[in-house]
Amino acid sequence: MKVALIGLGTTGKIVSEYLFNKNVLSMVLCRENSHNAGMDLGEVLHRPYMGITIETTANLEEKLNIYKPDILIDFSSPKFLRDHLSTLAKCKVNVVTAVSDYSQMDIKRIKVLARKGEIGVAIAPNITLGVNVLLKMAQIAAGLLSDYDFQVIDENHKNKKDSPSGTAEKIASAIKKVFEKSGEHNDLVPIHSIRAGDITGRHKVLVCGKYDQIEITHTAFSRTAYAEGAYRAACFIYGRKGVYEMKDVYGLMGNSYTGEQIPLSSNKKGTASVYA
Ligand SMILES: NC(=O)c1ccc[n+]([C@@H]2O[C@H](COP(=O)([O-])OP(=O)(O)OC[C@H]3O[C@@H](n4cnc5c(N)ncnc54)[C@H](OP(=O)(O)O)[C@@H]3O)[C@@H](O)[C@H]2O)c1
The missing domain is CATH 3.30.360.10 (Dihydrodipicolinate Reductase; domain 2)
Known part of the structure; x- marks a missing residue:
């Protein structure tokens, strides 16, 4: 599983390090005018060289075709998916979006584009x-x-x-x-x-x-709780189509909790669209 990350803010930095340590981080993106553009991830995290150059979202389609991530994890802002979800769908990149301030209109649009583009999207404003x-x-x-x-x-x-x-x-x-x-x-x-x-x-x-x-x-004692949740969601959405919530990721559907857990390595494929 190859994961791309957008958003290197308060939470995204912690998430990037977690994904790097899990050996799944293959691409890190930032907005076009970001001061992080072109830097090694290690520089931004005040760590030794990590070998991941931060790319801007300019010519995103071209870059996705080079790096070929399976999933993009989004800890940025609603604007990123507004601008780029259709490109992600075109490149068949599944999405976990942890962004928490979408409008109802944004959510509707995400659902439509995900279904039309036949990709998987986990909408996760509550990721732990x-x-x-x-x-x-x-x-x-x-x-x-x-x-x-x-x-x-x-x-x-x-x-x-x-x-x-x-x-x-x-x-x-x-x-x-x-x-x-x-x-x-x-x-x-x-x-x-x-x-x-x-x-x-x-x-x-x-x-x-x-x-x-x-x-x-x-x-939450540590933002690593968000990183862990994002990783769980990425494992869940890998190879799936449709729109999901974290209760699907954690197997918490229905009225009573069954205790069923989705294994971290899960790549079970599915097409159900369950986000209400
Ligand atoms: N689901 C959860 O449980 C959970 C947990 C924690 C956080 N979150 C959510 O995750 C998001 C980020 O949180 P945060 O506290 O890390 O915020 P933050 O510190 O403000 O960081 C936001 C990051 O996103 C980047 N960004 C903003 N707009 C962008 C765009 N249009 N395109 C590309 N990058 C963009 C910013 O880049 P610049 O540095 O260039 O401005 C910055 O690196 C928020 O929506 C927050 O609510 C959710």
Whole structure:
């Protein structure tokens, strides 16, 4: 499996090192006017020479045909896929996008282009296994405690561009879906966002009743958690077609968690399109 990476920011740098150590990183991209263009990845990471020259997105089709990555992992911004998804589809490069601030229109367009181009795309605003388990736990609580108040608190580093985070929105909408199904709870699920210092990422679901409360919290200690999730998603999307979410990657579909895990080396092919 050959992986390309776009985005060498706060998270992308950690992801690049993780993928390099896994021996799958074959290409690193940056935008056209980036100061990283033409540098060795080692220089950017303050490491010894790594033998990976950072390429710009100019003439992307030509470059993809030279490097031939199987998958591109995206830790950049919504603009990258807006500009380049059709080229990736043309070159049959599958995509894992961890970008968390897409509009509904972006998501629709990604689905259409992925299906038309017959490639696989994992849309992963919530990339860690831990956060996906938190999502499940919150849904169980919503099913059992429909008369409690549910609130989501999202804490992230002060330079994070989106607020609330894509993960916080995903948690709130998952809870709302359970309420809608049961028809018992009509309230909104408010999200409170804190942007401070270098908080790696914390999401809390506060479930508050009249006499007691539950807190379900996921804290990422290290951005390596995101790198690990991206690698899991890349292994999953390798050789697949269709549009997926992280719950598909982790085998967390349906109403109850089965414990089924996708092995890291999985390259099982499939054509199902399951992103709702
Ligand atoms: N799914 C998850 O669980 C998860 C976890 C962490 C982060 N994220 C998401 O990943 C994204 C990056 O996060 P971050 O904290 O690393 O942000 P960041 O520090 O701002 O880094 C963003 C990187 O993307 C590059 N970039 C921006 N627009 C681009 C474009 N149009 N084409 C190519 N490259 C572009 C930037 O390049 P320059 O340096 O040239 O500006 C920079 O290297 C955000 O959407 C964030 O929410 C998701």
